[in-house]
Amino acid sequence: MKRDTGFPAADAESDFLRARRSQVMSRLATWLRREPDDVNIMLPFHEVVDALGMASEKRLGLQSIRLDSIVGSVDRTRDFDRRFRPTSGRVRERWQRLAQAARRGEPVPPIEVYRVGELHFIIDGHHRVSVAHALGQQTIDAYVTQVITRLNSSGIRYRGDLIVKDYRRLFLDRVPLTGESRAAVVLSDPWHYAQLGEHVEAWGFRLMQDTCQFLDRAEVARRWYADEYRPVVAMLKQADMVGDRTETEAYMWVAAERYRLIRTHRWDAEVINAVREETRAQTRTPRT
Structure with a gap:
């Protein structure tokens, strides 16, 4: 939840610490519930496309997309978890700078994403998405490139689901x-x-x-x-x-x-x- 004290720098620092605590508590809850290891891991874009089979792509331009539809990344799957909470203090400086700017009402550049079915994967803008989640936003502006695959993306929730899709694609080749x-x-x-x-x-x-x-x-x-x-x-x-x-x-x-x-x-x-x-x-x- 967004909390305003009137001091953007202090609020941004609090935002980051709250996001980190949430990420740690989520990992602990996953371990206590004995859930699969991949429930909090971002979906890797290239693994998803390989499993579904690449067909073509086209640029759709600037759109407003739901934050909860962003489930993965092209190359930054280790710095943030599935809900784009920071997984370490490594991203703290840049994260807090963006959060401070957002709290001051400064314009934030659109992110860039690939769209596969109803899912979105970040090309550029991981920190912006993480900050938007922390500040309670529902949507974010993004330049969208649609990727059309041979299999649809329905049923994909976790990384383990890709195995079924991959074997189904191979079966349909045969x-x-x-x-x-x-x-x-x-x-x-x-x-x-x-x-x-x-x-x-x-x-x-x-x-x-x-x-x-x-x-x-x-x-x-x-x-x-x-x-x-x-x-x-x-x-x-x-x-x-x-x-x-x-x-x-x-x-x-x-x-x-x-x-x-x-x-x-x-x-x-x-x-x-x-x-x-x-x-x-x-x-x-x-x-x-």
Whole structure:
């Protein structure tokens, strides 16, 4: 909260000390709650773009953006935490000079940011953003460059989320789903995307053997989704076997069980019943 005593230099010093205390207390609370280490770390811009896949960029010019939409940085991820609180006294002199100027009502130059989806990453202006947070501002003027990526940025909260996005991007390179099918195939565990990619490629290889014709990746992806994935998911729903998993996770589970149980490529009620009975038998087996 902004506190005015009538002495901008003293107030700016108080602002900095308050921001540092808040940062230290936040780190302590994270440790006590046993939260992941990355909850207070800024998102690195280049890692985010690499995970999502760079497509293009364009300059949008000067805009007013919300401070809470700024989640990362191009190159200054160590001086400030996720909420742009100083992580040490290293930035104190410049920080207090900017805070003092802001308290005097002096104009502050716009910052520069990249926009990825709804997220913003600072190119220049880390101290200005930190001071704006400390003084309770909601928005800040910024020169915006929009970065368009192959995957959208939804679901990214912490650095660890980038792993899932990265593996999903690699999966879609191997299995180029589009439209509805692209949105429908979702996994929580990043490693499962690699397994599903191998599964679809194997399915496509068997299809080409059966039809005696070559199919490119796009056609294999289309046929797999239409002829294999959707019918299986529909049967799983009818049998109430999806549970609290995603539909794709349920599909992968039952596909693995099918091959383990009966070594066949067909899908029918008999297969589903066999999987169901095997699952019930496992739950009834007493533990030793």
